Amino acid sequence: MPEITSVDVERMTSALFIEPGVRSPSFTKFWTLLVLAALIASAGVVGDSTATVIGAMIVAPLMTPILGSALAFVLVDRTHLVRSVLLVLCGSAAVVAVGYLVGWVAAPPDDFAGNSQVAARISPHLIDLVAALATGTAGAFALARTDVSDALPGVAIAISLVPPLAVTGLLLDVHRYHDAGQSALLFGTNVAAIIATGIAVFLAYRVRAAAAAAGRHVGRLRGRGLALVGALLVLVAVPLTVGTLSVTHDRQLAADAGPVARRWADGHGWEVEAVSARDGKVEITVVGLPPAPDPEGLRAALDGAGAGDAPLLLHVLGGDSLLCPAHGGQCKAAHTATVPNPAS
Template identity: 70%
Template structure:
C-alpha cells in the first residue's frame, strides 16, 4: 500500500483537528452544523420522514472529530486525542438535548411506538457493526485519497451518527429509557467502528511518516493503542451479539402473535395497527371506536397460543396503554417496563 505525502498529511491534520478557540472557523462550523443537523434529524424522526433524516446525515459534522480521534491516535498526539474525544462526547450530548427539547414539544400520543425511524434504531445487531466497519473504512480511505473524495456524501448517509442520538433524546422524553439506551448503543457502535478502521487505514498509508517529514508533531506509537481500540470494538460487539439473538427471538414472537391479535380485533370490529415484540414483550397497537374489545381476552388468546410466558403491552392509538403481565389474567392501565 503506497504511503501519503507531506501535503496529504497536512491536509488531513487541517481537515480533522478542530481548533480549540470557540470562535475559530473550524469550531464555529462544527457546532453550528451539528445543532442544525440535530434539529433536522429530530424533526425528521418526529415526522417519520426518511428524506429529512438523510438530510441530517449529510449535514452532520460528527465524522470529523471521530476520524480526528483516529488520526490523533496514529500520530500519538495526546492533546488532540483528548480534544477530539471531548468534541465527540460534547457533540453527542448536544444532539441528545436538542432531541429531548423537540420531544417535549412534539412527542406523539403513542410515544413513537409506530414510528419507523425509531424502530429501526433501537435494535442494534452485529450486522450494524459490520456495516459500520465497512463504512468507516471507506470514509478514512476517501480522506486519504483525494481522487475518491466525492464518495464522502455517500459515507455520511451510510453511517448513522446524529439520528440515533436524536432518537435517544426523543425516547428519553417519553420515558422509554431502555430503547433510548439501545439507540445510544448504535451510535457508540458506529463511533468505535470508525475509530478502529480509521486507525488501521491511516497506519496502512504510513501517515505517521508523512507527518514527521512535514514537521508535524508525532509521538511514539505503542501497540497497546491498537489493543485498546480492538478492546473497545469487542466490548461493543458483546451487547450487539446479545441484541442479534434477541431480535431473532422477538421477530418469531411477533410473527406468532400477529394472527392471534387479528382474530381478537375482528371480534370488536377494531383494526390492528401494529404487532411487534421487544425483549420478549408483545407490543400491539390497535385502532377503533368504543367500546373496545377486552384486553384480557387478548391475554387469554396469547396464552392459549403458547405465548403465556410473554408479557403483553396493548396500546390504543390516541388512548390508553394496557399492561398484561405473563402468568396473570388481569390487565392494568399503566406505563409498561419497556417504556
C-alpha cells in the same frame, strides 16, 4: 496501495484537526453546522420524515472529530487527540440537548410510539456494527485518497451519527429511558467502528512514516492503545449481540405462535390479523363476530406448543385486549397495549 505523501498528511491534518477558539474558522464551522444538523434531525424525527433526517446526516460535522481522534491516535498526537475526543463528547451532549428541547416543544401525544424514525434507531444489532465498520473504512479511505473524496457525502449519509443522538434527546424528554439508551448505543457503536477502522486504514497507508518525513513529531504507538481500541469494539459488540439474540428469539416465538393462533381462531370462526413478539412477549390480534373466543384455550394451546414461558397479549377487535400471563395464568382485561411483563 498508493503511498501517502507529506502533502497528503498536511491535507488530512488540516481537514480533521479542529483548532479551538471563536476565531478559528474550523471551530465556528463545526459548532454552527452541528447545531443546525441537530435541529434538522430533531425536526425530521418529530415529523417522521426520512428525507429531512438524511439532510441532517449530510450537514452533520461529527465525522470530522471522530476521524480526527483516529488520526491523532495513529500519530500519537496527544494534544489533538484530547481536543478531538472532547469535541465528540461535547458535540454529542449538545445534540442530545437540542433533541430534548425540541421534544419539550413538539413531542407527540403517543410519545413517538408510532414513529418509524425512532423505531429504526432503538434496536441496534450486530449488523449495525458490521455496517458501521464498513462505512468507517470507506470514510477513512475517501479521506486518504483524493481521487475518491467525492464519496464522502455518501459516507455521511450511510453512517448514522446525529439522528440517534437527536432520538436520544427526544426520548429522554418523554421518559422512555431504556429506548434512549438503545439509540445512544447505536451512536456509540458507530463512533467505535469509525475510530477502529480509521486507525486501521491510516496505519495501512503508512501515515506515520509520511508524517515523520514531513517533519511532524510522531510519538511511539504502543500496543496498549491498540488493545484499548479493540476492547472498545468488544464493549459495544456485547449488548449488540444480546439484542440480536433477543430479536432472533422473538422472531422464532412469533413464527411458532402464528399457526397455533390460527388454528385456535379458526375453531371459533375468527381470524388472526397479526402475530408479533417483543421482549419475549407474544402479541396477537384477532377479529370476528361476537361472542369473543375463549382466550384460555389459546393460552393452553401456546403452552402445549412450547411457548409456556411467554406472556400473551391478545387484542380482540371490537372487545377488550386480554393479558394472559405465562404458564397458564388466568387471562385478564388489559386496558392498554403497553403492560408490564407479568413473568418478571
